[in-house]
Amino acid sequence: MGNSAILSDIGLEFIQAFLLALGIGMLLGLERERNPASRAGLRTFGLVTLLGAVCALIAERTGSPWLLPVGLLVVGAMMIAAYHRQPDANDPGTTSVVALLLAFCYGAMVWYGLRTLAVMLAILTTVLLYFKAELQTVSQRLTRRDITSVLQFGVLSLVILPILPDRNFGPYDTLNPAQVWWMVVLISGVGLCGYAALRLVGQRYGAPLLGVLGGLASSTATTLVFARHARATASLTQLALVVILTANLIVLVRLAGVAAIVQPDILPALLPILGSGLLAGLAFVAWAWHRLGRAGALPELELRNPTELGTALTFAAVYAVVLLLSAALSERAGSLGLYAVALVSGLTDVDAITLSSLRLFGQGKLAAGEASTAILIAVLANLLFKLGIVAGVAGRHLALRIVGGFSGVAAGCLAGWFWA
Incomplete structure (x- = not known):
């Protein structure tokens, strides 16, 4: 048997x-x-x-x-x-x-x-x-610039990253060349996905999708471009409102995705903040899109190649400086020092302070609440900076409309932070 x-x-x-x-x-x-x-x-x-x-x-x-x-x-x-x-x-x-x-x-x-x-x-x-x-x-639609973007991303991720030393250097033992460049690859990859989707899908599916793709590629560039369109053509004001709000909501989604990849342990503290802001912003976007109706032909959104070596080096330098300042000020001035760095750096780039906070959290130098608060401050500062772009480029008419949407996002994020 x-x-x-x-x-x-x-x-x-x-x-x-x-x-x-x-x-x-x-x-x-x-x-x-x-x-x-x-x-x-x-x-x-x-x-x-x-x-x-x-x-x-x-x-x-x-x-x-x-x-x-x-x-x-x-x-x-x-x-x-x-x-x-x-x-x-x-x-x-x-x-x-x-x-x-x-x-x-x-x-x-x-x-x-x-x-x-x-x-x-x-x-x-x-x-x-x-x-x-x-x-x-797809292959026939790719231009020389598009292929160059893919090749540059290959250099960033497959040539430079493997040869960098994976150990800590510098003051406060925070600078790890491989880790710094991995963040460059991560952010460049997200930007490249948005850039490629925009090039392949085109602009024919309407304002919300254009805002999503523009937000993945560069929310700042999308805000600037459509603020210019609204200034040049008054009939595009409502369209610019939908695209700009959507692009900046995608920033919250992108930050959640980056956190899930880099430090998933922080998600219980971070998701209520980002999720509440996203829900509040989506309600305003839905209202604005309903009022938009049929937008007709959409203006072109030309974005800079996110994988250029100069762009990558600039981000790496900014990220390293923000990481050092965050570590130094959080050690000397406590959480207030970190929040000051988040406020200043978040005005122009929310990614650098977010990745720095996640890095310090992973090293045990920050609590989850402190890292989430720093990211919240950076998001709010970034919204204020974008509002300044709209007011300076498109004028008061579009800025007053953007204030409502941005205020809803900010209020949602603060409510999520309060209840987290």
Whole structure:
């Protein structure tokens, strides 16, 4: 009975592995079956993943690891020969060959116990295969400046970050080059996502979406640009109100997301502040958008590339200075010193003081309440600075409308801070 139970368990393991491998292959093959030029479809992909699992099984049981690379070469040679016999000028078959080789590898991964990873990779592969037309459209719409932005972000995150030392330097033992640059990468990545979404989606989905994308890329730039539009064209005042308010609400969402990545332990103290401000601001935006009606054509929103090396270095310098000042003043003057730094730095850049506060909280130098209060002060100072931009650029008419929305956000944040 014992041997029978063992054999039964082994048989169940075989069945699960082979069925999963077959399912992965048929998922890939389903997409390839829709392509008339493809030499492989449902059956071929299903059989290839089964072959990968079988080769892995035999290689493991017989101690013959060479079976896997041989099987992979055979599959590749078979597909290349198929395309060579019936060449297609419009489809050289490279995509199908690579997809079939991946299918073989996924089958082997299933046998070796990497089932979750194999399924995830198979789904991602199918997505890449299926959205060929959309990916081509995106590629064609990218300009040289857009590609430069992606490459610059690659330099920031994959070239500079790995070579920086990951240890503390300087006074108060607060400056860590790798940590400082990781914050640069994080903020640049958020800005790049907003910039890319704005470039790809365009301005055709209305003012709220334009405010969301502009807020992700740069709330300050969005505020300035639409204040100028409101000054130049009086009919755009209500539109500018919606876009500017939305962009500055996204700042709260962005700060919550950054905190969740950098120091999730602070969220219980920080989310009531940001969430209350967001809800209050959303009510005002909904009212303003309802009054806007159909805005018609939206003005262009041109933003600066958020991944330029000069921009990254400037942010790194600002972040390092704010971090040092926060550590020094919080040690010498207590929380009041930190709040003073938050007030001054938050006027122009809420990200630097937020990241500095999160860093000090992570080092145990700040309590959650102190860090959250510093971030609140920075947010309020930043709203005051944006209001000054609107008043100085667009004039009193738009500024009076913005005051209502910003006051609602500030009141919501303060209420959340009071009850937190």
